[in-house]
Amino acid sequence: MKFLVGLQTDITAQKRTERAKSEFVSLASHQLRTPLTNLRWAFEVLEHGKIGKLPDEMQKIVERAQSFITQMNQTVSTLLNISRIEAGKIQVRDEKVPIGRLLEDIQEEYQSALAVKKQSFTINCPKELSLMTDESLLYEILTNLVSNASKYTPERGSVTLEVKQEGDAVSIRVSDTGYGIPADQQKQIFSKFFRGGNVIKHETSGTGLGLYLVYNLVRILSGSISFSSEENKGTTFTVSLPSTPPPHS
Ligand SMILES: Nc1ncnc2c1ncn2[C@@H]1O[C@H](COP(=O)(O)OP(=O)(O)OP(=O)(O)O)[C@@H](O)[C@H]1O
Ligand SMILES: [Mg+2]
Structure with missing residues (x-):
């Protein structure tokens, strides 16, 4: 007792x-x-x-x-x-998000980082495409993925964003031509504080929290995330979000 x-x-x-x-x-x-x-x-x-x-x-x-x-x-x-x-205190709003404009804002935010590494940045997104979601949370998701794509790609590499409507969902792909994620570490990628052994020698800064946040935000927005990666070839993350989300609990 x-x-x-x-x-x-x-x-x-x-x-x-x-x-x-x-x-x-x-x-x-x-x-x-x-x-x-x-x-x-x-x-x-x-x-x-x-x-x-x-x-x-x-x-x-x-x-x-x-x-x-x-x-x-x-x-x-x-x-x-x-x-x-x-703390269970995240607030989710549903609003019409013109995705092309959001991606241009992200490009502006990262243009200095991309210029320092002389990397190219390409956006392929149908004009007028929009979805109902929380704009600031989607911005967090995509800035984390773009930040990783640039950070873990050597100078003069490229970062590409591609958006497609796929049935009732919108898929957003963030690809790079960088260091990639070693096959034996791919299972840990969304864990808190995880950092890949292959990137630490190139890029010392990082807390290993970005993808943990991305994973949780995608779940909160009722979406899904997947990736494919090959060492020294590059990585593609795909986020798929419903065009119109189910009601939030
Ligand atoms: N595009 C990518 N290419 C290669 N490795 C990647 C990529 N994205 C993530 N990783 C690997 O996954 C690890 C975790 O990424 P995450 O964004 O969570 O943390 P971080 O970038 O190290 O730090 P931060 O918390 O500042 O984002 C990275 O350290 C890196 O090893
Ligand atoms: Mg990161």
């Missing part, structure tokens, strides 16, 4: 610690957002020559700084969304 009481106290304390941890992450990432947005704005002013044309060398430094800001933004968003999901 004594043992049972002890165990219950432990579980309650553990839950309290988990909640406090999640609230801290949520607050900290929220607080980081505003200074990051201001930093981005300041560098955009410089990059677009609004206060005079920059020397080439300086332009490159600004581009690189922008790509680091994009990376930081992504990490902050990922942490914030994971803490929301784990």
Whole structure:
């Protein structure tokens, strides 16, 4: 009996610690957002020559700084969304999302990162195609996949986005010509904190949380995700979402 009481106290304390941890992450990432947005704005002013044309060398430094800001933004968003999901507090809206426009926004967000690595970026998407889903969650899913595609592809490689209507679903493919995922590690790809052994030597930054978030967001949006990958050839992730989602519980 004594043992049972002890165990219950432990579980309650553990839950309290988990909640406090999640609230801290949520607050900290929220607080980081505003200074990051201001930093981005300041560098955009410089990059677009609004206060005079920059020397080439300086332009490159600004581009690189922008790509680091994009990376930081992504990490902050990922942490914030994971803490929301784990606290059961994620909100899902249904709205008409013109997918072509969303992909152009993503291209703009990643253009500095792509330029730094001299990678090409192609979008194939039928004009006027839209779906009913949560735009900001879909943006999170796709920015994570695009960020990975660019990060895990060497200089001068390519990243391609392809969208198709397939019956009642819209499929979005993100392909790259990068390092690929070793066959014996593919089962772990959506686990929290997993990082592939083959990429760490090329790309040291990363928390292994992006795909864990993507997997959970796709599930929340009633969709599915799959991938195929070959080492040193490339990787394709396919997200399929219903054109009109079932009612959320
Ligand atoms: N397009 C890709 N090509 C090759 N490997 C990939 C690709 N996408 C993901 N991976 C592998 O899966 C791992 C997990 O990806 P995930 O996005 O979850 O984490 P991360 O990119 O390491 O860090 P972050 O949390 O900053 O996104 C990566 O570290 C990499 O090994
Ligand atoms: Mg990632």
